[in-house]
Amino acid sequence: MTADHPMTFTEEAWERTSHIRDRIDTLPFVQALADGSLERSAFNYYMVQDALYLGAYGRVLAGLGAKADEPDDLIFWSKCAADSIEVERSLHAGHVDVSAHAQASPTCRAYSSFLLACLNEDYAIATTSVLPCFWVYEDVGRRILEASCDLENHPYGDWIEMYGDPVFAEQTLRVRAIIDRLAEEASPRGRERMFEVFQQAVRYEWMFWDAAWRQEEWPV
Numbered sequence: 001m002t003a004d005h006p007m008t009f010t011e012e013a014w015e016r017t018s019h020i021r022d023r024i025d026t027l028p029f030v031q032a033l034a035d036g037s038l039e040r041s042a043f044n045y046y047m048v049q050d051a052l053y054l055g056a057y058g059r060v061l062a063g064l065g066a067k068a069d070e071p072d073d074l075i076f077w078s079k080c081a082a083d084s085i086e087v088e089r090s091l092h093a094g095h096v097d098v099s100a101h102a103q104a105s106p107t108c109r110a111y112s113s114f115l116l117a118c119l120n121e122d123y124a125i126a127t128t129s130v131l132p133c134f135w136v137y138e139d140v141g142r143r144i145l146e147a148s149c150d151l152e153n154h155p156y157g158d159w160i161e162m163y164g165d166p167v168f169a170e171q172t173l174r175v176r177a178i179i180d181r182l183a184e185e186a187s188p189r190g191r192e193r194m195f196e197v198f199q200q201a202v203r204y205e206w207m208f209w210d211a212a213w214r215q216e217e218w219p220v
Contacts, residue, residue, distance in 0.1 A: 009183030009191065010131065010176040013198040020202045024136065027206070029213035034144045036154050043156060046212035049108045053208070056112035058084040060119050060130060067123040073178060080171065106218060107211040111204040118197055124182035128194040131179060132201040134172040137163045 007015070014021075024030060029046070032038035058081050065077035104112065118129035141163025151157035162168070183191055 008176075008180045009194065010135075010180055013128075013131075013195055014135070016195060017199050017202045020199070020206055021136065021139075024140065024206050024209065027209050027213065029209045030140060030144075033156055033159075034147065036156065038156065040155075042212055042215060045215045046209070048102050049105050049208070049212065052102060052104045053108050053112055054084050056116060057130070057133065060115045060126070063119045064123070064127055064130070067119075067126060069123055076174060076178075103218075105211055105216045107204070107207045107216055111201075111208060114200065114204060121193075122190075124179070124186055124190060125193055125197055127175070127182060128179055128197045129201050131172075131175050131198060132205050134168075134175050136202060136205045138169050138172045141165075142169065 029038065029042065033043070061077050061081035061084055065074045065081065068074040068077060115129050119126045141160060144160050145151075145164030148154060148157075148160060151161055154160065179194070183194060186194065
């Protein structure tokens with residue numbers, strides 16, 4: 001960026017986490033998902049954990065609507081909360097049966113708890129905590145989609161298509177715009193806390209896919 005066009009908060013946050021995002025790209029789970037070689041057991045494990053995570057995530061999105069400082073934000077978060085439950089639930093149902101006895105993994109529980117805890121902070125912090133789930137998925141999904149030639153015959157083509165969808169990209173841009181607006185109004189300490197929360201959530205994105213590759217279980 002030039003002096004005339006300084007980086008926005010979200011652009012700077014994205015740059016600050018490049019070292020973590022580079023490691024996401026090299027995760028065995030992500031690489032095997034992209035080329036279709038991922039074992040079905042690992043994908044099914046991931047889908048069950050993702051469904052459990054989205055139960056908490058949907059509540060956080062609804063909570064952001066309650067904290068929103070503008071009516072348009074309230075409408076947006078309410079729609080996102082509904083989509084996270086309705087649209088993605090249909091994606092999960094096409095692959096796995098998430099029973100009432102399914103147990104969240106240590107990483108899934110930690111990530112969910114982190115987001116719910118952030119919801120107890122101010123609107124700017126809480127909103128920043130959910131951006132990596134939008135942006136990292138949009139980024140990874142879009143690049144996998146661009147590299148894929150035949151989604152119809154790809155075993156995980158529906159997942160790739162969903163997260164590489166332009167509509168998902170538009171939602172990500174909207175979340176970024178909200179956060180950039182809030183960052184402009186925040187104090188220097190508030191902005192730094194937003195950076196901290198963003199970085200931690202990006203770490204959890206890495207951990208979530210790594211846990212799926214290992215099919216992580218509770219030690220006892």
